[in-house]
Amino acid sequence: MTALDERTNDEPTATAMPWPQARRTAGLAAEPLGPLTVPLKRARGSALAEPLFAGLAVPAFDTAAMDGYAVAGPGPWAVTGRALAGHAADVRDLASGQAVEIATGAQVPPGASAVLPYELALRTDGLVTGAIGPGRHIRRRGEECAEGTEVLPAGATVTPTVLGFAASLGCDALTVHRRPRVTIVVTGDEVVRNGTPLPGQVRDALGPLLPGLIDWAGGIALPPTYVPDGRAPLAASLTRTAVDVIAVCGASSRGPADHLRPVLRQLGADILVDGVACRPGHPQLLARLTPGGPLIVGLPGNPFAALAAALTLLAPALGRLCGRTPPPPPRAVLVAPVPAHAADTRLIPVTLASGLATPVGHDRPGLLRGAAAATALAVLPPGGARDVELLLLPG
Ligand SMILES: Nc1nc2c(c(=O)[nH]1)N[C@H]1C(S)=C(S)[C@@H](COP(=O)(O)OP(=O)(O)OC[C@H]3O[C@@H](n4cnc5c(N)ncnc54)[C@H](O)[C@@H]3O)O[C@H]1N2
Numbered sequence: 001m002t003a004l005d006e007r008t009n010d011e012p013t014a015t016a017m018p019w020p021q022a023r024r025t026a027g028l029a030a031e032p033l034g035p036l037t038v039p040l041k042r043a044r045g046s047a048l049a050e051p052l053f054a055g056l057a058v059p060a061f062d063t064a065a066m067d068g069y070a071v072a073g074p075g076p077w078a079v080t081g082r083a084l085a086g087h088a089a090d091v092r093d094l095a096s097g098q099a100v101e102i103a104t105g106a107q108v109p110p111g112a113s114a115v116l117p118y119e120l121a122l123r124t125d126g127l128v129t130g131a132i133g134p135g136r137h138i139r140r141r142g143e144e145c146a147e148g149t150e151v152l153p154a155g156a157t158v159t160p161t162v163l164g165f166a167a168s169l170g171c172d173a174l175t176v177h178r179r180p181r182v183t184i185v186v187t188g189d190e191v192v193r194n195g196t197p198l199p200g201q202v203r204d205a206l207g208p209l210l211p212g213l214i215d216w217a218g219g220i221a222l223p224p225t226y227v228p229d230g231r232a233p234l235a236a237s238l239t240r241t242a243v244d245v246i247a248v249c250g251a252s253s254r255g256p257a258d259h260l261r262p263v264l265r266q267l268g269a270d271i272l273v274d275g276v277a278c279r280p281g282h283p284q285l286l287a288r289l290t291p292g293g294p295l296i297v298g299l300p301g302n303p304f305a306a307l308a309a310a311l312t313l314l315a316p317a318l319g320r321l322c323g324r325t326p327p328p329p330p331r332a333v334l335v336a337p338v339p340a341h342a343a344d345t346r347l348i349p350v351t352l353a354s355g356l357a358t359p360v361g362h363d364r365p366g367l368l369r370g371a372a373a374a375t376a377l378a379v380l381p382p383g384g385a386r387d388v389e390l391l392l393l394p395g
């Protein structure tokens with residue numbers, strides 16, 4: 001419920017914090033959650049709570065990088081046997097002038113000076129000839145990393161690639177920060193969850209949008225809860241469950257049914273960010289319910305404004321709680337000048353190609369059309385710029 005159409009409201013909010021400061025505040029609003037050791041399959045999306053060390057050398061043994069012959073000394077070479085991957089016990093020392101047929105991934109026998117690929121080899125009876133430089137096509141033990149090397153710092157996100165790498169280092173478990181649990185509270189008597197909305201109703205866009213964004217940002221989203229307009233239901237929803245973060249959708253503005261600020265005052269919450277000088281999303285807020293209690297992120301009801309606010313306050317707060325080291329923000333050059341706001345940062349949906357950001361339009365606060373077609377939001381500071389920071393959108 002709002003008193004004004006969002007396009008007519010251009011008044012700055014007295015308490016609004018500059019966008020860069022608001023984002024920094026959210027990224028420092030809490031301490032990373034405690035470490036826990038989990039099996040690899042449960043670690044994806046978490047951040048390492050301690051550096052990852054190579055528990056073994058990589059490769060762990062001298063390995064053939066090609067199918068062919070492991071040869072010792074100058075040719076021609078007498079073929080004395082075969083070395084297959086996974087059969088290290090069969091490996092015998094090679095003397096100069098000897099060779100074994102070898103498969104990629106097999107352990108290279110001690111004494112071998114190179115691997116001669118089939119393509120360069122001529123085999124007649126038991127003899128093989130060919131030209132190959134010393135050391136060619138042998139991946140030496142430890143050449144990728146020596147045993148005990150730090151291979152990833154604490155704070156790195158455990159991506160699918162990191163999981164594969166950790167497994168190849170012999171890890172079965174990783175010590176990561178606990179991921180924050182997030183309740184999504186969707187407010188509004190007009191909000192419906194299924195089907196075509198009737199006149200006066202609006203289909204909930206945020207219950208479907210936020211879980212994926214929260215997962216991408218490092219949190220664990222609980223199923224959204226829906227509360228009618230009113231102080232009592234909202235207050236109850238903020239105190240019902242033990243979670244780390246509560247994202248409230250709607251009720252963030254100053255209309256007759258916008259109860260979030262009064263409820264937070266009534267509950268004695270500590271308000272950390274009370275409005276942000278950005279478009280869209282200026283009514284957003286960040287609060288802490290009680291000392292050591294959950295963070296509350298107030299997201300505007302307008303769906304694109306909510307997305308902009310989620311990237312401004314919610315994602316950095318979740319990144320911090322789950323212990324991720326934030327990467328340096330990506331940047332791009334706007335393909336053409338874009339009108340700036342005099343006092344507020346604008347967040348503009350763009351597509352990216354070759355370092356250029358192209359606005360996709362359709363960026364009114366109530367509509368996700370532009371954002372749905374975009375790969376990032378360009379951060380246009382007050383007064384404007386061509387070279388801009390980007391907020392990548394969840395894929
Ligand atoms: N007097 C003022 N009025 C408004 C201001 C202001 O500063 N002074 N700011 C405007 C801006 S900007 C925004 S954004 C909205 C924020 O409003 P609320 O957070 O209080 O949200 P609602 O009023 O509940 O809803 C706004 C709009 O969004 C629709 N909505 C709500 N929830 C959902 C949902 N889950 N999925 C899809 N759409 C949703 C709702 O029906 C309204 O149309 O306030 C302006 N007003």
Ligand code: MOO
Nearest residue numbers: 280281282305365
């Ligand atoms: O423009 Mo509002 O700031 O729609 O969030």
